[in-house]
Amino acid sequence: MTGPLRLGPLLRHVDDRSAAVWVETEGAGTVTVRVAAHPTGRTDWSRPTFRVHDHHYALVEVDDLEAGWSTAYQVLVDDEVVWPEAGTSWPESTLRTTTVDGPVRMAFGSCRTSVPHDALHHLSHGVDALRTFALELAGGGRGPLGERPDLLLLLGDQVYADSTSAAMRDFIASRRSLDEEPGAELADFEEYAHLYGLAWSEPALRWLLSCLPSLMIFDDHDVRDDWNTSQQWRTQMEQTSWWHGRIVAALGSYWLYQHLGNLSPDARAQDRLWRELGRREQRSPGQEVDLTDAVDEFAAEVDARPTAYRWSYTHPLGGSHLVVLDSRAARDLTPGSRSMLDEEEMEWADAQLTGGHDHLLVATSLPFLLPRGLHHLESWNEALVDGAWGRWPAGLGERMRQEVDLEHWGAFSDSFDRVSGMVDEVADGKRGAAPSSVIFLSGDVHHSYVNEVERTTGSRILQLVCSPIRNPLPRAMRALVSGMSHGARPLGRVLAGSAQVPDPRWRWHGVAGPWFDNNLALLEIDEGRLRAAWVAGRVLGGEDDRPGLVTVSDLELDVPPVGSEHRPAVAHVHPGVVGGVRGRVRRLLERRRDAARPGTG
Template identity: 50%
Template sequence: MNAGAVGSDDPGPLVLGPMLRYIGETDATVWVETSRPGVVTVHVDGREWAAPTFAVKGHHYALVVVDALEPGGAWDYAVHIDGALVWPEPDSAFPPPRIATMDRERPTRLLFGSCRTTVPHDREGHRTNGVDALRTLALALARGEEEWPDLVAFLGDQVYADDTSQAMREFIAARRDIDKPPGEEIKDYEEYAHLYQLAWGDEANRWLLSTVPSCMIFDDHDIRDDWNTSWTWHEEINRTSWWHERLMGGLSSYWVYQHIGNLSPSQLADDEIYARVLEAASGASGADRVEGSELDLTEAVFDLARRTDRHPEVYRWSYRRDLGDSRLVVVDSRAARVLEPQHRSMLDPDEMRWLDEQLSGDVEHLLIGTSLPFLLPPGLHDLEAIDEALAMGKHGRIAAQGAEKARQSIDLEHWAAFNDGFVEVFEMVMQVARGERGRAPSSVVFLSGDVHNSYVAEVVDAKARHGASSRIVQAVCSPIRNPMPRMVRVMMSSFARGLVRPMRFVAEHSKHVPEPAYPWAVTDGPWFDNCLAELTVQGRDLSIVWRGGEIRDGDDAHPVLTTVASVRLPGPSGQPPGALGWASGSSAGSVS
């Protein structure tokens, strides 16, 4: 093989990838990690595009821009490094990778989900972590059993830096003393690089990522559980001896492994760091050059991480993808937070202004990707809002201390716990839905993960009560592979339902807890299976199907795709807003 197995002594010239990242109507980007400096070339239909590698912390990467393609076309492609074919591998059992450009006339098919741990795909791994929904879909696509998606959106926790697998712990123990902080958690860039290789190196998932375009955004576990939960958390973590190195490694590796692939070619040219890559590729010389004419971006990327930690407004991790009949706006709900105790917001003023510019009509469906659900089950929303009021000292110091402990211990840090930002974004969305920002879309849909269960919620009677012409929906898919224990599932389901009335009673009788202006309700779910959701545009209507994997006849290597649930969202000309038509699927692991 040209590309060796992850962790092998001789990985060959290709370490990780290729990953098909951005896709537009006429262009695409292909990302790779290589074992040495070189030139990476992508071959498509007798044409070729090339990019030299750049280095970060001794690792080598390239992002090849493939342009001047025909809209709506599809072509097999191959990757060479310094003239040698490295992908597809000659003995691969999978179909050739392909690039399929966007077609405005083709209905969008968008996969989304979050929270995927990396353990082996064997009987023990399936016992502890369940079947990997991503790998199951990859195998089904390779067998020709599923229609091809246009894009997969990974909405957080692509890697777990704070909850490492056995293979990752062995790598850590081989290079440092795990009895010293941060122990078996990720410490630095080198460990992050290995973590990504484990997460994306499985043969089936590697093939899928080479042929299905992807976009990504971080959540807390990409860095650490409860990342930027509160000012108190921020102060406490910064007093540790290891946090700064961890954060620098996490943000720097995120830029390399995830973020640059989210950007279009024009956005790459405007990016303050990636512009150096393009300048070096054009033959410019500079102090960043190293032996072999490879650009070393280490200092630039780490400087960016340092600056964004102190001043989040200096760099934007959020981005937008236009998908023909739909628009996908992916929002950073972690790094851009305002944490001052008396002025908390999920988004700082600069990020809020950017989002304000993106939220407009004149598109059939407006999709908003945010790792944390915007609309929690109402009882949980009220609980987080109450906790925020207490933690801000509205009822005294002792209550504030208890509320802060609860906020960190049971993750009360979603949009509801940042009420100012929640209200501001909700007003923007309702303006879009009323047609005050261009023609109202058929739907405005929040796509999220994080909470380790999947559900659908919708603003109640949006047209009759609030004058909205669009449906306002929350769709959640979590986890891809990291299930709650069964007893915790039952408890959480009962807890969420049982909280609605008591939390509303408390909220209504507290002058410090604002009542949501636009009430919503959970209409479908929750489901607790490992799954990956697929949203399909059908004119003014949408359908969403959650699918997981099942082991049959003891064949752990070849899980079978199953349907966990399916929901149909008729457009405004169909069923009235606020009434969902749905059909449940079946799955061996479903909780009823």
């Protein structure tokens, strides 16, 4: 994009009193958010830009608002209106504060590659579900829930630093040789900044992010495939010539582009980099602050010492509560005592997982509940690498761990048992009044499904997975995943038993899925009622860049009153209409796409 506004605006953390608006500008200046109306008569909130590696950013906090208040807004740079763009046909961007009462609606998903929206890339990458949803909302639609969501939760792989598009490779080649390490993968902050620009500058998505509040958490491809899988993986990376530069750029840019906007005003005021920015602004009033050295030093430190910073956070959802767990950077990879969350992070999670809410939502990029057979396989592999079958099989187990991505919560058995114990206490009312449900929200695995823990009383415990937004599995891998999901339980139990791995404290079963469409999940919480729908984009006639929204699955999840005896959840499934001619067209497109596609990241 040309002009003063390079990227954004993104509407980020919104609560009942404030809203954060993030932008990247082309140069230094003052960024102003101007609203159409305000109860006190105030119209403008301003913030000077700050600089990191010659890129310019601002996060403007619009405060002193009222609950349930909605208004259109503009963005100005040095008194020039830069958003909305002149002559735009997109609806006006609005911000709306939250309320404590009433239903909560949110969209969530993970794994989105950024490639063009044409016939060729629909064959190789499928239709972008998030962009299609944006087109639906911009055209006046509301999707299967009938209302626009209150929040968009992106659960990892917002960008792919290790599996780059043609446009990204062209940019890299303009700066350095692709024959030099790390080749077509990202090497530094400048390349990350360009990648975020490719991911978030598409007009439909840009409009959506300007008016739908978003929260985010990273997963491995935001950095590199298998990030922090094991200590051996880290050692291998640290022996390369390029890893240090990659991880510093990855974490520094993540703080700027994703994490800063996750924070509430109080949490942001305590953030070490935000506070350093404030100190420098006080020392140099009227001048743009250069925060490059602080960001780079911060990123290097938190990679070397994960306990130095917390990427996890919480967010209120009306009468419910959202806890977002970092299941990547906070790991303890010490052989023999591996943990998905290091001890400090585990203690923090323990303090956040409490009752007293209508529903407790726990977001973790990696599914907490895999199909049980796969969970057993991962637990067996962990024991194998720790020497349960001897030295030689341990090496084989490590190769399997990295090649087959055996790195979910099942591969961190102690962590799984500790967190499931915490959730049991929440569900049994031992940590305050039991919520109607505890819901895990996850992505990562390139297929979607619903699992439920087998309980007879207390809160219902569910796992909802939505993946990918745009990066589908080839058909051959779909068949393998589907077969493993339904048939791996006997093998997994035998292998886990042979390594003397105890059974997990929970038993669970599948409620719906798996399905493999590029999709976006929509969740509605209305007191004890839960409804979840997965939507996707389809090109069935018309222009390739104007797909229509279809419903893949629409589930009503029965949630009985807390304390009553209940049976396992029944999902009343209303699948989207993809039969007849539409089904044949979709299958044809899938075969052509898989033939054209080199592989999945």
